[in-house]
Structures are given as C-alpha cells and as structure tokens.
Amino acid sequence: MLADILPPKVAVKELGEDPPGVPHHPHETVHVASARPERRAEFITGRHCAREALRVLGVEPVPIPKGERGAPVWPAGVVGSITHCGGYRGAAVAFRGDVPALGVDAEPNEPLPDGVLRTIGLPAEHTMLSTLPARRGIAWDRLLFSAKESVYKAWFPLTGEWLDFLEADLTIDADAFTFSARLLVPGPVVDGVRWSTLRGRFTVRDGILLTAVADGHG
Ligand SMILES: CC(C)(COP(=O)(O)OP(=O)(O)OC[C@H]1O[C@@H](n2cnc3c(N)ncnc32)[C@H](O)[C@@H]1OP(=O)(O)O)[C@@H](O)C(=O)NCCC(=O)NCCS
Structure with a gap:
C-alpha cells in the first residue's frame, strides 16, 4: 500500500501483524522496557520494517533509537518514517538526496x-x-x-x-x-x-x- 503513494525512490516494508522472533536491538527496546506488551510488539515490528526497508536501499541494519520528541534517529543521509495501528505496521525510508522529507x-x-x-x-x-x-x-x-x-x-x-x-x-x-x-x-x-x-x-x-x-x- 505504501509503495502506491510514495515516489519510486522510497523503500517500504509493511506487515499486518507482529511476527514472533523478530530480532531487536537493546538500544531500541530500552525505550519500551516498561511498556505494555502490545506497545512493545508494535515498536519492535516497526523497527523490523524500518531495517527491512533500509536493506532495500543497501543500508546495513543499524539500530534506530528513539530521538527527540519520539522521532526515530535514522542513519546519516537517510530520511524515514514509521507508523502502526491495529492490523498494520509500516516503514518508509529514502536517501535525503532523493527525498527531502518523509512522513x-x-x-x-x-x-x-x-x-x-x-x-x-x-x-x-x-x-x-x-x-x-x-x-x-x-x-x-x-x-x-x-x-x-x-x-x-x-x-x-x-x-x-x-x-x-x-x-x-x-x-x-x-x-x-x-x-x-x-x-x-x-x-x-x-x-x-x-x-x-x-x-x-x-x-x-x-x-x-x-x-x-x-x-x-x-
Ligand atoms: C507523533 C505522532 C504524529 C504519532 O502518530 P500516531 O498516529 O500517534 O502513531 P503512529 O503509529 O502512526 O506513529 C508513531 C511513530 O511516529 C514516529 N514519531 C514519533 N514522534 C515523531 C516525531 N516527532 N517526528 C517524526 N516521527 C515521529 C515514531 O516512529 C513512532 O513510532 P515508534 O515510537 O514505535 O518509533 C502523534 O502522536 C503526535 O504527537 N501528533 C501531534 C502532532 C501533530 O500531528 N500535528 C499535526 C500538524 S498539522
């Protein structure tokens, strides 16, 4: 769905649920250490989608910590955005030189x-x-x-x-x-x-x- 509404140079990954056993990074999960299980699951799946999308760009699977005011901290030169709601998780990333802003x-x-x-x-x-x-x-x-x-x-x-x-x-x-x-x-x-x-x-x-x-x- 995301690919239908974004420029071709944006890489996306979407999932309809939280797959079990998804690898996650302690630099990220520290942000949801005391969150309820559903919140923790959507956060981990969102990061997983983000890394899968980065992989499409050829960017190595780095941690994506939570930064100022909750915004994900992307690798240098990358813009991106994560979203989740019931039955949907998605992430989109692109090189800043191709796409100046992404939400x-x-x-x-x-x-x-x-x-x-x-x-x-x-x-x-x-x-x-x-x-x-x-x-x-x-x-x-x-x-x-x-x-x-x-x-x-x-x-x-x-x-x-x-x-x-x-x-x-x-x-x-x-x-x-x-x-x-x-x-x-x-x-x-x-x-x-x-x-x-x-x-x-x-x-x-x-x-x-x-x-x-x-x-x-x-
Ligand atoms: C931040 C906000 C936009 C998130 O939207 P949401 O519908 O609640 O939740 P979503 O699942 O779609 O998105 C959450 C993700 O947004 C991202 N996010 C959070 N804060 C962000 C920020 N300041 N900048 C960019 N992305 C942000 C995060 O990746 C977050 O997921 P994560 O915590 O698992 O990493 C919303 O909670 C908010 O604060 N809105 C008020 C500001 C606003 O929308 N103004 C309208 C201007 S016209």
Missing part, C-alpha cells in the same frame, strides 16, 4: 471519536470535508487527522519543532487521492527554498487508511 501514517478507516475533529480541524477544513463524496466509503475526518500526522512526521525532522494541528490548513482532492497542507507558520527551508506547503497522497484498503508526505514547495 507516513496509518489509521483505521473509521470516523474520529466525537469531539476530536473540533480540536484538530480548522473551520475551512470542516467546510472542505463537507464537500467530499460520502459514497467512497472513506472516513474523511479520519483521513484529515492521518494526513496531519504525516505532515508532522515529515515536518519535525526538518525543523525540530512542534507543529500544532491548527497550524496547517489541509485540502483533500478526493479524485486524485492527494492532499496539500498549507503551513500557517513559517515553513522549513529545504535546499534554499522556504516551503509553504507540504504535499501528500493517500490510499485505503482492508479497513486501513494510509497517508504519506514526501514533497513540498514554496
């Missing part, structure tokens, strides 16, 4: 719990959502949430800063399966260009919504 997010294709949209969506986004076609069977409010999380995962390694849900104004193109996020705060400077917008794609399959951001522009 992926998986969510169940179910409406957001009551009250959440009000806290994560701008008034313009509420209006935008109301124009999207209900017949597609996509929980558009959840898609908005996922797209914003993908935006944050791409944004954070570029800036090292927090980005609030209400600091990006998203537009979803239901026909093109794309979205764009207009930043309402100064954007990151990438290769000498200050990005004002991040762009992404989405897909839905087997009850899972997936969003990915790998691009931006001034």
Whole structure:
C-alpha cells in the first residue's frame, strides 16, 4: 500500500501483524522496557520494517533509537518514517538526496471519536470535508487527522519543532487521492527554498487508511 503513494525512490516494508522472533536491538527496546506488551510488539515490528526497508536501499541494519520528541534517529543521509495501528505496521525510508522529507501514517478507516475533529480541524477544513463524496466509503475526518500526522512526521525532522494541528490548513482532492497542507507558520527551508506547503497522497484498503508526505514547495 505504501509503495502506491510514495515516489519510486522510497523503500517500504509493511506487515499486518507482529511476527514472533523478530530480532531487536537493546538500544531500541530500552525505550519500551516498561511498556505494555502490545506497545512493545508494535515498536519492535516497526523497527523490523524500518531495517527491512533500509536493506532495500543497501543500508546495513543499524539500530534506530528513539530521538527527540519520539522521532526515530535514522542513519546519516537517510530520511524515514514509521507508523502502526491495529492490523498494520509500516516503514518508509529514502536517501535525503532523493527525498527531502518523509512522513507516513496509518489509521483505521473509521470516523474520529466525537469531539476530536473540533480540536484538530480548522473551520475551512470542516467546510472542505463537507464537500467530499460520502459514497467512497472513506472516513474523511479520519483521513484529515492521518494526513496531519504525516505532515508532522515529515515536518519535525526538518525543523525540530512542534507543529500544532491548527497550524496547517489541509485540502483533500478526493479524485486524485492527494492532499496539500498549507503551513500557517513559517515553513522549513529545504535546499534554499522556504516551503509553504507540504504535499501528500493517500490510499485505503482492508479497513486501513494510509497517508504519506514526501514533497513540498514554496
Ligand atoms: C507523533 C505522532 C504524529 C504519532 O502518530 P500516531 O498516529 O500517534 O502513531 P503512529 O503509529 O502512526 O506513529 C508513531 C511513530 O511516529 C514516529 N514519531 C514519533 N514522534 C515523531 C516525531 N516527532 N517526528 C517524526 N516521527 C515521529 C515514531 O516512529 C513512532 O513510532 P515508534 O515510537 O514505535 O518509533 C502523534 O502522536 C503526535 O504527537 N501528533 C501531534 C502532532 C501533530 O500531528 N500535528 C499535526 C500538524 S498539522
């Protein structure tokens, strides 16, 4: 699924469950030493997916510790992103020279719990959502949430800063399966260009919504 919504130079690995006996690294599992078993399992599978994807790039299977604000620490010259939700684990990696930023997010294709949209969506986004076609069977409010999380995962390694849900104004193109996020705060400077917008794609399959951001522009 991830490969469908990311550029060809991005390597991906996805799993639908936590396989037993996956090798894991003590420099990583220290971060989930006291976590509940389900959290520990998704963390280990996420790292496993990340290393498998790195292998596709030809990068040796190094530890991927948890860094500042929870962001994975990738090998030098690599960008990447990890996501997990019930029934899905995935990771995407690329060389920074090919893809400047990467963020992926998986969510169940179910409406957001009551009250959440009000806290994560701008008034313009509420209006935008109301124009999207209900017949597609996509929980558009959840898609908005996922797209914003993908935006944050791409944004954070570029800036090292927090980005609030209400600091990006998203537009979803239901026909093109794309979205764009207009930043309402100064954007990151990438290769000498200050990005004002991040762009992404989405897909839905087997009850899972997936969003990915790998691009931006001034
Ligand atoms: C960090 C966050 C995006 C994670 O999303 P989630 O749906 O809760 O969980 P997912 O399973 O999809 O992703 C979790 C993974 O994200 C990655 N992640 C965590 N913090 C991160 C950060 N600051 N930057 C990049 N990636 C991060 C990690 O790999 C993590 O998995 P791991 O702990 O097993 O390594 C979310 O919890 C969060 O804090 N959101 C608030 C900020 C935001 O989304 N703003 C919207 C701006 S428009």
